[in-house]
Amino acid sequence: MQNCIFVLDANKQPLSSTHPARARKLLKQGKAAVFRTYPFTIILRKTVGTPGNEPYRIKLDPGAKVTGIALVNERTGTVVWAAELSHRGDIIRQKLSFRRVVRRNRRNRKTRYRPARFNNRKRPLGWLTPSLQHRVETTMTWVKRLRKYCPITDISMELVRFDMQKLQNPEISGVEYQQGVLFGYELREYLLTKWRHQCAYCGAKEVPLEIEHIHPKSKGGSDRVSNLAIACHKCNQKKAASAVEQFLKKRPEVLKRLLAQAKAPLKDAAAVNSTRWALFNRLKETGLTIETGTGGLTKYNRTLQGLPKTHWLDAACVGKSTPMLKISTTQPLLITCKGRGGRQKAALNKYGYPIRHNPLKPIKGWQTGDIAKHKVHGIGRITPRSRGSFVLTKPDKTQKSVKPIDLKPVFRRDGYAYKWG
Numbered sequence: 001m002q003n004c005i006f007v008l009d010a011n012k013q014p015l016s017s018t019h020p021a022r023a024r025k026l027l028k029q030g031k032a033a034v035f036r037t038y039p040f041t042i043i044l045r046k047t048v049g050t051p052g053n054e055p056y057r058i059k060l061d062p063g064a065k066v067t068g069i070a071l072v073n074e075r076t077g078t079v080v081w082a083a084e085l086s087h088r089g090d091i092i093r094q095k096l097s098f099r100r101v102v103r104r105n106r107r108n109r110k111t112r113y114r115p116a117r118f119n120n121r122k123r124p125l126g127w128l129t130p131s132l133q134h135r136v137e138t139t140m141t142w143v144k145r146l147r148k149y150c151p152i153t154d155i156s157m158e159l160v161r162f163d164m165q166k167l168q169n170p171e172i173s174g175v176e177y178q179q180g181v182l183f184g185y186e187l188r189e190y191l192l193t194k195w196r197h198q199c200a201y202c203g204a205k206e207v208p209l210e211i212e213h214i215h216p217k218s219k220g221g222s223d224r225v226s227n228l229a230i231a232c233h234k235c236n237q238k239k240a241a242s243a244v245e246q247f248l249k250k251r252p253e254v255l256k257r258l259l260a261q262a263k264a265p266l267k268d269a270a271a272v273n274s275t276r277w278a279l280f281n282r283l284k285e286t287g288l289t290i291e292t293g294t295g296g297l298t299k300y301n302r303t304l305q306g307l308p309k310t311h312w313l314d315a316a317c318v319g320k321s322t323p324m325l326k327i328s329t330t331q332p333l334l335i336t337c338k339g340r341g342g343r344q345k346a347a348l349n350k351y352g353y354p355i356r357h358n359p360l361k362p363i364k365g366w367q368t369g370d371i372a373k374h375k376v377h378g379i380g381r382i383t384p385r386s387r388g389s390f391v392l393t394k395p396d397k398t399q400k401s402v403k404p405i406d407l408k409p410v411f412r413r414d415g416y417a418y419k420w421g
């Protein structure tokens with residue numbers, strides 16, 4: 001099953017998305033034309049009365065490496081379109097450090113001594129590093145882009161991993177929190193973060209971890225968060241109902257650290273993700289109504305509906321408004337941030353020594369990443385070369401040397417690479 005196809009009316013206003021089969025029919029009958037390849041959008045040739053727009057909600061699960069995006073029809077509860085946006089924060093960081101080193105070397109070689117001035121600049125409030133800012137910007141790009149092709153009325157986003165306030169005073173919140181299932185999910189997320197995803201007793205990582213009472217319940221220990229720790233199955237079994245002082249008798253330093261860590265509540269800073277807040281503030285500017293959810297709630301919704309853990313399904317499960325989902329797609333569009341290339345005139349080797357001059361872009365009207373159709377070899381990705389013959393990379397990764405005159409553009413690169421999951 002594929003993502004639904006976006007439909008624009010003759011005035012480029014978004015209509016309800018449609019099934020691929022129906023889009024194919026419209027294209028065949030000549031009633032519509034392809035407007036855009038990624039995301040696949042068709043445009044109707046004639047205006048058709050008043051459009052019966054469905055209410056769509058865009059749902060976001062922002063992550064460090066991958067952001068899940070899902071479009072849900074609010075009326076029917078159908079996931080009509082899904083995507084996974086892979087960010088390039090690491091590449092940005094690497095490139096900036098390389099540039100910094102090259103600049104530093106160049107200035108050491110070519111300039112007289114000047115006093116250090118690196119530390120007298122101010123950063124605006126809410127400043128994010130370029131690699132983090134990029135996450136906000138690329139996500140915003142996709143929200144804005146999808147709004148052009150689909151009549152979106154609402155946004156849901158996962159803002160925090162767990163709800164600190166509700167954890168500390170479970171009684172102030174709704175019924176489902178009072179020792180309910182949802183409470184368990186929030187609690188577990190909180191404890192995993194607090195104990196850094198490792199066993200509090202032996203430090204084991206990447207093993208199944210369990211919630212454990214530091215002062216055992218049978219000896220009057222409470223269920224409060226400050227009395228809970230995370231332990232691996234082995235330690236949990238071994239400790240069983242013995243008192244913590246007894247269990248760690250031979251390791252007093254571990255006991256001391258554990259008791260200190262148990263008492264200290266997780267600082268708000270550790271639970272709040274600055275990038276997500278920055279994204280939230282930018283989403284508010286769109287003027288759409290925004291609903292926020294916690295990671296615990298997402299997991300609760302996903303488990304309740306028996307869905308596997310993927311970025312796009314997590315996105316579809318964000319927020320309280322999540323209906324019983326009907327999944328009409330199993331193929332999310334895999335989007336990878338590629339950037340738009342550099343403006344460097346001289347390419348450098350790893351020592352920062354210029355080795356060649358980069359040609360001016362575009363070359364004969366083409367740029368790296370453009371998708372074109374060759375009259376013999378079919379569709380592929382173009383790598384233009386200033387010597388005259390281009391490289392055409394086909395979907396199966398085979399490469400052909402082609403002449404630019406035999407190419408017809410299919411999709412001009414827009415800073416992203418696309419694939420179907």
Ligand SMILES: [Zn+2]
Pocket residue numbers: 199200201202203204231232233234235236
């Ligand atoms: Zn352990």
